[in-house]
Amino acid sequence: MKVCSRDVARAAGVSPATVSLVMNGRTHIALSESTRARVRDAAERLGYRPNQVARNLLTGRTRTLGLLLPSLASSFVARIADGVQREAGDRDQHVLLAHTRRDPAFEQRQIEMLLQHQVEGLVIVASEETLPSLESRLDVLEQAGVPCVVIDDHTHVDRVDCVVSDDRQGAEAAVAHLIHAGHRRIAHWGAGDATSSARDRLGGYRTALRRARIPFSASLVLGDSFRSAPAPEVVRQWLARRNPPTALFAANDRHLAECLPVFRDLRIRIPEDLALVGYANYDFAAYLDLTSVDQDPTALGKAATRRLLDRIASPRMKPSRMDLPTRLVVRGSSTVVPIPVPAPCPAP
Amino acid sequence: MKVCSRDVARAAGVSPATVSLVMNGRTHIALSESTRARVRDAAERLGYRPNQVARNLLTGRTRTLGLLLPSLASSFVARIADGVQREAGDRDQHVLLAHTRRDPAFEQRQIEMLLQHQVEGLVIVASEETLPSLESRLDVLEQAGVPCVVIDDHTHVDRVDCVVSDDRQGAEAAVAHLIHAGHRRIAHWGAGDATSSARDRLGGYRTALRRARIPFSASLVLGDSFRSAPAPEVVRQWLARRNPPTALFAANDRHLAECLPVFRDLRIRIPEDLALVGYANYDFAAYLDLTSVDQDPTALGKAATRRLLDRIASPRMKPSRMDLPTRLVVRGSSTVVPIPVPAPCPAP
DNA sequence: TTGTATGCGTTATCAT
DNA sequence: ATGATAACGCATACAA
Numbered sequence: 001m002k003v004c005s006r007d008v009a010r011a012a013g014v015s016p017a018t019v020s021l022v023m024n025g026r027t028h029i030a031l032s033e034s035t036r037a038r039v040r041d042a043a044e045r046l047g048y049r050p051n052q053v054a055r056n057l058l059t060g061r062t063r064t065l066g067l068l069l070p071s072l073a074s075s076f077v078a079r080i081a082d083g084v085q086r087e088a089g090d091r092d093q094h095v096l097l098a099h100t101r102r103d104p105a106f107e108q109r110q111i112e113m114l115l116q117h118q119v120e121g122l123v124i125v126a127s128e129e130t131l132p133s134l135e136s137r138l139d140v141l142e143q144a145g146v147p148c149v150v151i152d153d154h155t156h157v158d159r160v161d162c163v164v165s166d167d168r169q170g171a172e173a174a175v176a177h178l179i180h181a182g183h184r185r186i187a188h189w190g191a192g193d194a195t196s197s198a199r200d201r202l203g204g205y206r207t208a209l210r211r212a213r214i215p216f217s218a219s220l221v222l223g224d225s226f227r228s229a230p231a232p233e234v235v236r237q238w239l240a241r242r243n244p245p246t247a248l249f250a251a252n253d254r255h256l257a258e259c260l261p262v263f264r265d266l267r268i269r270i271p272e273d274l275a276l277v278g279y280a281n282y283d284f285a286a287y288l289d290l291t292s293v294d295q296d297p298t299a300l301g302k303a304a305t306r307r308l309l310d311r312i313a314s315p316r317m318k319p320s321r322m323d324l325p326t327r328l329v330v331r332g333s334s335t336v337v338p339i340p341v342p343a344p345c346p347a348p
Numbered sequence: 349m350k351v352c353s354r355d356v357a358r359a360a361g362v363s364p365a366t367v368s369l370v371m372n373g374r375t376h377i378a379l380s381e382s383t384r385a386r387v388r389d390a391a392e393r394l395g396y397r398p399n400q401v402a403r404n405l406l407t408g409r410t411r412t413l414g415l416l417l418p419s420l421a422s423s424f425v426a427r428i429a430d431g432v433q434r435e436a437g438d439r440d441q442h443v444l445l446a447h448t449r450r451d452p453a454f455e456q457r458q459i460e461m462l463l464q465h466q467v468e469g470l471v472i473v474a475s476e477e478t479l480p481s482l483e484s485r486l487d488v489l490e491q492a493g494v495p496c497v498v499i500d501d502h503t504h505v506d507r508v509d510c511v512v513s514d515d516r517q518g519a520e521a522a523v524a525h526l527i528h529a530g531h532r533r534i535a536h537w538g539a540g541d542a543t544s545s546a547r548d549r550l551g552g553y554r555t556a557l558r559r560a561r562i563p564f565s566a567s568l569v570l571g572d573s574f575r576s577a578p579a580p581e582v583v584r585q586w587l588a589r590r591n592p593p594t595a596l597f598a599a600n601d602r603h604l605a606e607c608l609p610v611f612r613d614l615r616i617r618i619p620e621d622l623a624l625v626g627y628a629n630y631d632f633a634a635y636l637d638l639t640s641v642d643q644d645p646t647a648l649g650k651a652a653t654r655r656l657l658d659r660i661a662s663p664r665m666k667p668s669r670m671d672l673p674t675r676l677v678v679r680g681s682s683t684v685v686p687i688p689v690p691a692p693c694p695a696p
Numbered sequence: 697t698t699g700t701a702t703g704c705g706t707t708a709t710c711a712t
Numbered sequence: 713a714t715g716a717t718a719a720c721g722c723a724t725a726c727a728a
Contacts, residue, residue, distance in 0.1 A: 005723095014698075032698090049464050050464055051720090053720090054720070057704050072430035096443070098443075145349060284630075287608065298421070353706065368707055368708090369707090405704090406706050
């Protein structure tokens with residue numbers, strides 16, 4: 001059934017070694033054009049396909065990268081994965097997929113699996129749930145001599161390459177934009193302090209305030225996680241305070257999207273009563289006319305993959321952190337000036 | 349550097365064969381508890397990790413499935429991929445990722461790559477761009493003896509397993525819903541006839557009309573592709589006709605989302621002047637309060653993977669088509685009855 | 697210019 | 713209960 005190089009060799013009247021030479025296009029070895037043609041012909045005729053598994057075993061190289069992510073159900077993660085795959089494809093690498101299910105125990109087994117498959121490097125997309133155990137995962141990888149790059153968190157830059165969005169800059173631009181529009185009481189719905197993104201977005205928020213000489217007030221900061229928005233009841237109570245904010249900078253578009261109905265219920269007009277700026281620029285942000293900080297997840301994936309391949313090539317480099325620029329996309333939720341043309345919609 | 353079974357064997361004072369027996373937990377072979385412990389100990393101490401590549405070569409099995417998709421940038425595709433990965437993980441299979449970039453030539457190379465890696469089956473997520481060449485891809489796979497399952501198109505059910513959403517039923521439910529709300533002039537923005545989904549959605553539309561004894565009018569049907577919405581100008585002209593539709597059933601939520609600004613410009617009120625129903629139930633559909641037909645892409649991925657593994661287990665089964673049920677999610681874009689509670693937002 | 701021999705790390709078969 | 717050996721399919725060094 002399965003045809004191997006020996007079969008081709010027999011059919012072409014040559015030895016398996018010759019078949020190998022022909023198939024791998026080793027040009028610096030002289031081969032008569034006639035043999036070459038005979039071999040190619042036989043291979044074609046028999047439908048010969050070199051067995052990568054055998055090749056990998058022999059050469060000790062797999063040209064395969066592991067991609068470990070929390071879940072492809074998140075479109076942000078999926079777009080990172082798209083970037084990884086594009087770059088890997090361009091550099092002639094293969095991608096073995098693994099997910100953590102946001103469960104540290106499952107993650108550990110998946111890493112084990114990837115290592116057994118002899119991946120030559122690992123792209124890890126960080127998540128809130130598995131961040132606490134990341135350090136011990138790095139131990140395992142270091143032990144195994146398999147380099148890796150972490151996307152979307154730089155907590156461990158001291159020992160591993162990190163590729164992140166420049167969240168301080170992004171958050172600062174967002175809040176500066178609100179300040180520029182005249183706001184002084186600006187709230188922040190953050191995501192706690194477990195992830196560097198959450199910390200950096202809070203940091204950028206504070207920097208922007210400081211630059212404008214607006215005092216920071218802890219009572220204007222809310223939120224513990226990227227994955228759960230404030231409950232409607234909390235929002236209600238929070239906005240019913242004596243001195244409510246006139247603007248809101250959220251660490252995630254989704255938080256805003258989920259709260260829009262609550263705002264409507266409360267007769268809070270956007271942006272007149274409350275200006276909104278979100279983060280990530282999900283495609284629904286355009287549809288909802290939400291101002292947002294765009295992150296380019298595809299670029300994150302590509303950059304991380306490039307970095308990983310560079311490190312595989314030269315393992316001794318010092319771990320570095322790469323901050324990809326963000327871009328504030330101003331829409332109707334933060335400015336009363338009408339947008340002349342409907343925002344262009346990203347390709348699906 | 350890399351520790352192999354021979355190293356463990358030496359350290360434990362046994363032979364490599366014994367190490368293999370211990371590591372694979374072959375219980376039906378008697379092994380003294382003391383050797384077992386010695387081996388486990390040595391393996392632990394040395395950080396031994398069995399080499400899957402070698403194992404695969406020897407056993408001729410890889411327990412690896414190829415996942416071929418157009419691009420992870422589409423959240424629909426990504427959620428299918430999530431389902432594939434979940435099911436594969438549950439059934440102890442690995443996933444090698446490949447994308448077509450919506451380019452038939454690139455797709456061909458990727459399939460070649462997957463076959464060389466000895467994947468035992470292939471999950472193919474169909475796309476408009478690569479559908480024309482699918483048939484010849486199936487030839488290659490059949491030749492290679494590698495089974496596959498196609499998700500999201502059933503054009504080739506006669507020779508390959510297909511897993512799709514029940515689009516006729518979904519479309520029919522959507523249009524019946526509009527008819528039930530009193531509409532008689534219902535337009536359809538479709539996606540041409542290249543894909544079975546587009547044809548089926550049109551079919552369901554026609555069925556619902558027929559059931560209600562509403563004559564079909566070709567002038568109410570527009571659209572050629574899932575990936576490009578009607579341009580704003582086209583929408584304008586189309587709605588400026590003498591006898592405009594009072595309701596619109598679109599084959600894709602995105603088409604609706606992109607046209608909402610146009611409707612607003614034209615002072616067309618939703619749903620009073622024009623009721624809208626979309627398809628796919630993207631997360632933005634909830635935020636935009638769009639009625640939509642939910643497809644559960646994760647279930648598509650899971651079902652396809654199950655089917656593929658079944659076929660690998662028993663290759664002689666007749667190819668089958670599996671239609672997963674859809675579910676109409678009624679929201680404010682198609683009914684004037686206010687929704688009492690804000691639509692729950694899907695987890696990100 | 698081409699063929700032969702060897703080994704990659706593992707497991708299955710047989711022998712002890 | 714454990715060890716020796718062969719084989720999986722291929723690429724490389726070296727011989728011819």
